[in-house]
Amino acid sequence: MPFDLATRLAERRAAHLYRQRPLLESPQGPVVQVDGRELLAFCSNDYLGLANHPQVIEAWRAGAARWGVGGGASHLVIGHSTPHHELEEALADFTGRPRALLFSTGYMANLGAVTALVGQGDTVLEDRLNHASLLDAGLLSNARFSRYLHNDAASLASRLEKATGNTLVVTDGVFSMDGDTADLPALCAEAKKRDAWVMVDDAHGFGPVGATGGGIAEHFGLGVDAVQVLVGTLGKAFGTAGAFVAGSQELIETLVQFARPYIYTTSQPPALACATLKSLELLRREHWRREHLDALIQRFRAGVGNIGLELMQSTTPIQPIVIGDSDRAMRFSQLLRDRGILVTAIRPPTVPAGSARLRVTLSAAHSVEQLDVLLEALADCNAIMEAEHA
Structure with a gap:
């Protein structure tokens, strides 16, 4: 068989690098309907909240x-x-x-x-x-x-x-x-x-x-x-x-x-x-959009620092949390989703090997209260992950 696609796909799945498309069933926004479930989303590039204005x-x-x-x-x-x-x-x-x-x-x-x-x-x-x-x-x-x-x-x-x-x-x-x-x-x-x-x-x-x-x-x-x-x-x-x-x-x-x-x-x-x-x-x-977004970024970075997770050096709405292992990044993402929060795990080959991460993106459409929900969930999930690998 000249094109052994099944083997290629199986190898990618075994390496925890298999990609799947979530089905968005609502307009873009902080709260979305994905795969039949309402989720608080922190993975869109709609930085100023204009996609559904x-x-x-x-x-x-x-x-x-x-x-x-x-x-x-x-x-x-x-x-x-x-x-x-x-x-x-x-x-x-x-x-x-x-x-x-x-x-x-x-x-x-x-x-x-x-x-x-x-x-x-x-x-x-x-x-x-x-x-x-x-x-x-x-x-x-x-x-x-x-x-x-x-x-x-x-x-x-x-x-x-x-x-x-x-x-x-x-x-x-x-x-x-x-x-x-x-x-x-x-x-x-x-x-x-x-x-x-x-x-x-x-x-x-x-x-x-x-x-x-x-x-x-x-x-x-x-x-x-x-x-x-x-x-x-x-x-x-x-x-x-x-x-x-x-x-x-x-x-x-x-x-x-x-x-x-x-x-x-x-x-x-x-x-x-x-x-x-x-x-x-x-x-x-509407300059308030950038001002509110900047305030959210600063609050997020301070909150994640208190949790003890590793952030990259970013002052922009893209705030990656480095996990390292692809399997662990997927596990962390799933724990967040179990709590009603959507944050995508980014794995190789999109990022270098050993640098799998949670790519958190913030939007001017997010409220301070929604950000605090994310921070609380990150703290809970991190505690679970540490206990699992103790």
Whole structure:
């Protein structure tokens, strides 16, 4: 039998790495219906609580009534509608860049940007902990591909010395499994010395990070001269779907001409762009969402510290609790679920071997009372786990 899929699946199950999809039977929110049971959820990327916001829903309804429900064609044929154009202009203004370009997903935005900018004879240098879409983009570009040590400007510098052709330095803004932020000033300084460009995927930074929610580039005050390619997704803090790349006029025109995932894909529904415009308006206007979220993060970190569990160095809504062993992480997650709390166990190969974790994510939609329920449950479950392994 040429494809022994059954054995592959059995091996993954035996290693406690088998993935299963929970069935969500309600809208996103702090309290959800999953697999027939009501649970208090701490595993969504809906950081600002906009995924089920009534104004965003109404904007989608109104957009569908005005523009229909399908894009109809690619942007370069007849699929680039007025709402798409208005959203691109709004995102350019939001990021402080001359232009922005919509993509249907973050994966497509990363693939499109990297493969349009570099190729054979060029160099791509990426953080070891970058998202899979960035790593895949580097591998598919046909450029010379190398990974530097996580958030290590000296490691990047040593690789820049060996770079050939056009060189693109690629990093996440907020790392999705650790929750830490890229040391962009140091990385950009090394890139500038070698005339390399910097590309930042700030999927998890837009919304929660920055004085106005503008992400890590805003946080560090870095403009288009330092971060030439800025990527953001719309399915996390924006609460909708899709992605964008922001940068110079020349960059966006280059992507329109050469980014295959953009050229050969039907545009997203215009009504979705209408909904995202409303999300962006709420994100920029309602500062209380970020303020409340920051307060929850500080309370959570203090509470987990009192319990004695190991947290990673993160000031973002992504707050991983390191367990280590995959089987133990799954057991901890199940104990929480038995108490009505949904926290996902993240295991290899998504994270390095021996670093399985509970990936707790906080949202502005969570109340202080709900957070305290989580902290109490973590303390109870940790006591059970310690007793089991005494």
